[in-house]
Amino acid sequence: EADIYxxxxxxxxxxxxxxxxxxxQTMGHDKMYWYQQDPGMELHLIHYSxxxxxTEKGDLSSESTVSRIRTEHFPLTLESARPSHTSQYLCAxxxxxxxxxxxxxxxxxGTRLTVL
Amino acid sequence: KNQVEQSPQxxxxxxxxxxxxxxxxxxxxxxNLRWYKQDTGRGPVSLTIMTFSENxxxxxxxxxxxxxxxxxxxxxxTASQLxxxxxxxxxxxxxxxxxxxxxxxxxxxxxxxx
Numbered sequence: 001e002a003d004i005y006x007x008x009x010x011x012x013x014x015x016x017x018x019x020x021x022x023x024x025q026t027m028g029h030d031k032m033y034w035y036q037q038d039p040g041m042e043l044h045l046i047h048y049s050x051x052x053x054x055t056e057k058g059d060l061s062s063e064s065t066v067s068r069i070r071t072e073h074f075p076l077t078l079e080s081a082r083p084s085h086t087s088q089y090l091c092a093x094x095x096x097x098x099x100x101x102x103x104x105x106x107x108x109x110g111t112r113l114t115v116l
Numbered sequence: 117k118n119q120v121e122q123s124p125q126x127x128x129x130x131x132x133x134x135x136x137x138x139x140x141x142x143x144x145x146x147x148n149l150r151w152y153k154q155d156t157g158r159g160p161v162s163l164t165i166m167t168f169s170e171n172x173x174x175x176x177x178x179x180x181x182x183x184x185x186x187x188x189x190x191x192x193x194t195a196s197q198l199x200x201x202x203x204x205x206x207x208x209x210x211x212x213x214x215x216x217x218x219x220x221x222x223x224x225x226x227x228x229x230x
Binding site (some may be wrong): 004009040041042043044045059090091092103104105107108109110112 | 120125150157158159160161162165205209217218220221222223225
């Protein structure tokens with residue numbers, strides 16, 4: 001079992017609220033990722049980080065923002081949630097220096113977000 | 117365009133039976149291919165990884181194959197159990213760009229009935 005945690009697991013909020021999804025890992029991994037996944041669909045990369053003070057946007061455009069002040073912590077924030085943000089958000093981390101080679105990503109349990 | 121296609125989209129089998137899931141990809145240049153298992157409401161967990169030079173890899177009752185020439189992979193599950201009910205995701209990694217990103221299939225939803 002990977003040591004990567006996400007809170008909350010489920011969140012139901014109203015439109016316009018500001019929310020922060022928490023992600024923490026205790027493996028000392030440099031790389032961390034946020035994915036968005038809708039039912040029956042593939043995971044889409046929305047943010048990633050190479051390490052502290054590094055954040056990049058992924059393939060799928062997202063109105064969310066991320067920060068990486070500490071190695072173990074990679075929170076995702078939505079300033080004003082909308083129903084279109086309803087989805088499952090998965091956080092992951094990996095260790096390898098080379099992004100592509102043998103880079104197992106360890107996933108958290110996910111946060112199921114519903115915006116009414 | 118780099119893509120990963122999985123089939124079937126969903127599958128129902130009886131406990132104790134075997135099944136095979138398919139994955140076709142167009143990702144290039146190829147680095148490695150993983151099969152992940154994702155239980156409902158959970159994050160994906162890696163089952164196997166194969167590089168270009170490997171054509172089969174086993175993990176207990178799970179056996180993955182890779183044909184890098186035809187860009188196809190399969191995941192064979194032997195003597196299925198109720199706990200095998202999950203989504204199985206094929207993930208291909210490239211090595212061409214500085215990013216070396218992952219490409220995810222949509223998964224095969226497997227249901228094992230008693």
